[in-house]
Amino acid sequence: MALNWKLAIDSTNAPALADFWASALEYEVEDPGPLIEQLLAAGHIGEEAATEHRGRKVFRGYAAIRHPEDPFDATSGVGRGRRLLFQDVPEEKSGKNRLHLDVHSEPGGLDDLVARLEGLGATRVREVDRGPAGHWWVMQDPEGNEFCAA
Structure with missing residues (x-):
């Protein structure tokens, strides 16, 4: 059985890089807003764990995109197929990929x-x-x- 996957990409501005790649690949930016609202309401995360990007709540330092035809979890927005995850890291890119x-x-x-x-x-x-x-x-x-x- 084939496995689902995601490719994690280090970034300095995860939401902006997700926007670029979503447009480039014609993918969809995942919307974790409903999950964030649930976690905030239950006290599982604090306000510092989230921020806003383009009018939506997102996890601070993270953003993901998914293929528009692949299945996804409606609550978390997480794709269950082809995905790219962007995660902020403190260091700048150095050297060739x-x-x-x-x-x-x-x-x-x-x-x-x-x-x-x-x-x-x-x-x-x-x-x-x-x-x-x-x-x-x-x-x-x-x-x-x-x-x-x-």
Whole structure:
């Protein structure tokens, strides 16, 4: 049986990076608001554990996105399939990623994909053209994490 997974990504502003990647991948930002309200009301967490982002309560230092077609828990907002979790860490990114995402365009749509990603805040790093073996752009998200647009 295949396992569900999430990829955890260190960040300095988890909600903002989740917004970028949700737009880039056409995923949905998870809404933990109902769970936070329940935990606050029961006294299980204090107000310092939550903050607001775009008018919704979120856990301070965390945000996640999920594939829109995958199942999710209605109370917690947590996806039960393909997910990315962003978690704030105190240190800045240093060095090259050891793991990265490849974002694929429709056939013949690489230029449009790269332009859309730049419009969301990504930057081009370098173009790679291997002829018949492939053509892609190495890019960085707004916090400098490398990924490929192919």
